[in-house]
Amino acid sequence: MRGLTIVVTTADAERLRGALLLAAAQAALGGAAAIFLQLDAVALLRPPVVAPRDGDHRAAGLPDLAALLADSLDLGVTISACQSGLALCGMSAAELPKGVGVGGPIGFLQQMDDDVRLLMA
Numbered sequence: 001m002r003g004l005t006i007v008v009t010t011a012d013a014e015r016l017r018g019a020l021l022l023a024a025a026q027a028a029l030g031g032a033a034a035i036f037l038q039l040d041a042v043a044l045l046r047p048p049v050v051a052p053r054d055g056d057h058r059a060a061g062l063p064d065l066a067a068l069l070a071d072s073l074d075l076g077v078t079i080s081a082c083q084s085g086l087a088l089c090g091m092s093a094a095e096l097p098k099g100v101g102v103g104g105p106i107g108f109l110q111q112m113d114d115d116v117r118l119l120m121a
Contacts, residue, residue, distance in 0.1 A: 003032035003116040004031030007108075008041040013065055016044050018067045020077070022119070027075035034078040036108045042085030045069075045096055051101040066097075079109060 003025040006019040016037070016118075023033035037045065044051075044065075054064035063071060072109060080101045086093060093102045112118065 001029065001032070002029035003113075004119070005034045005036070005112060005116050006119045008035060008037045008044075009039065009120065011040040011043045013044055016041065016051065017053075017057075017065055017068060018053065019119075020065075020072045021108075023077040024068070024072045024075050027072070027077050032078075033072075033076070034080070034111075035072075036080050036082065036103075036105075037085060038082045038105065039085045039088055042081045042091065043089040045081060045100060046089065046091060047095060047097070049097060069097060072096075 004023060008016050016035075019035050023035050026033040046051050049066040049069055051065040054066075058064055062113060069079070078101070079099065080103045081096055083102055083104050086096075086102065096102070105115075
């Protein structure tokens with residue numbers, strides 16, 4: 001199975017939620033999945049991890065953003081936060097949820113091979 005890599009570029013919680021859902025499904029099927037949060041998107045990981053529509057999702061029997069993030073990490077999804085994004089939103093690596101790594105776009109691209117599907121969210 002081809003790997004799946006998703007880049008989230010904006011601080012839109014629903015885009016991150018969609019990226020997490022797709023990556024978790026890929027991992028559940030046995031495929032490699034990675035998410036890279038670039039620049040403003042890193043702010044979505046500021047503790048506590050919450051999203052405006054979390055209540056709607058819980059009411060529909062779905063996980064909120066924090067639970068979806070934890071579930072994705074538990075399934076083996078690799079999640080990385082952009083170093084520049086951390087600086088941009090005034091966060092440190094120590095504030096990121098456990099299991100979320102830090103890197104830059106060059107390292108992110110170097111880890112991809114020709115078989116990876118790349119999506120932008």
